[in-house]
Amino acid sequence: MAEVKPAAHGRPSAVMLIAIGALAALAAAIAYYGTRGGALVSTGESDEAAPAEPQGPVVSMSLPHYEADLPAGPHRPLVQSACNLCHSAQLILNQPHFPMKKWEETIHKMVANYGAPLSESEQKEILEYLAVIRGMP
Numbered sequence: 763m764a765e766v767k768p769a770a771h772g773r774p775s776a777v778m779l780i781a782i783g784a785l786a787a788l789a790a791a792i793a794y795y796g797t798r799g800g801a802l803v804s805t806g807e808s809d810e811a812a813p814a815e816p817q818g819p820v821v822s823m824s825l826p827h828y829e830a831d832l833p834a835g836p837h838r839p840l841v842q843s844a845c846n847l848c849h850s851a852q853l854i855l856n857q858p859h860f861p862m863k864k865w866e867e868t869i870h871k872m873v874a875n876y877g878a879p880l881s882e883s884e885q886k887e888i889l890e891y892l893a894v895i896r897g898m899p
């Protein structure tokens with residue numbers, strides 16, 4: 763068993779006094795800032811002003827709308843309305859020239875997979891248009 767040194771008696775050393783003083787000052791500072799919601803002890807609240815409240819309910823708003831500039835062709839108004847339903851008709855203009863078969867598949871995909879509400883005859887008319895503006899032999 764190691765020998766336990768008895769606690770030193772007599773005057774506390776100067777180093778000890780300084781340490782106790784520093785701890786007391788720190789505790790006082792924490793207590794002081796704590797009551798003020800200062801930075802030393804966080805209260806979870808920010809001193810920054812809250813964001814401005816909205817000015818009443820939003821009744822309406824208009825978002826920018828960019829209509830794709832589809833070139834002239836057969837049944838253009840039908841294509842304009844039918845193919846603008848879910849996405850911009852610009853998507854058509856972004857495509858390269860495709861053979862009829864490929865356009866037929868694309869239209870079929872819009873109807874079968876995504877639910878484009880198009881009758882058989884409308885699909886034929888749209889195909890006609892696509893063949894003219896983005897078709898290839």
Ligand code: HEC
Pocket residue numbers: 841844845846847848849853854857868869871872876877878879888
């Ligand atoms: C019911 C919604 C809907 C309608 C109506 C619609 N599309 Fe789409 N279309 C989509 C979705 C969803 C995609 C995205 C597919 C993807 O990201 O892979 C898409 C993508 C496309 C693409 C990109 C290439 C591809 O094959 O994915 C083309 C071209 C296209 N549509 C053409 C048309 C044409 C032409 C019409 C008009 C007949 C049309 N779309 C109508 C839903 C629709």
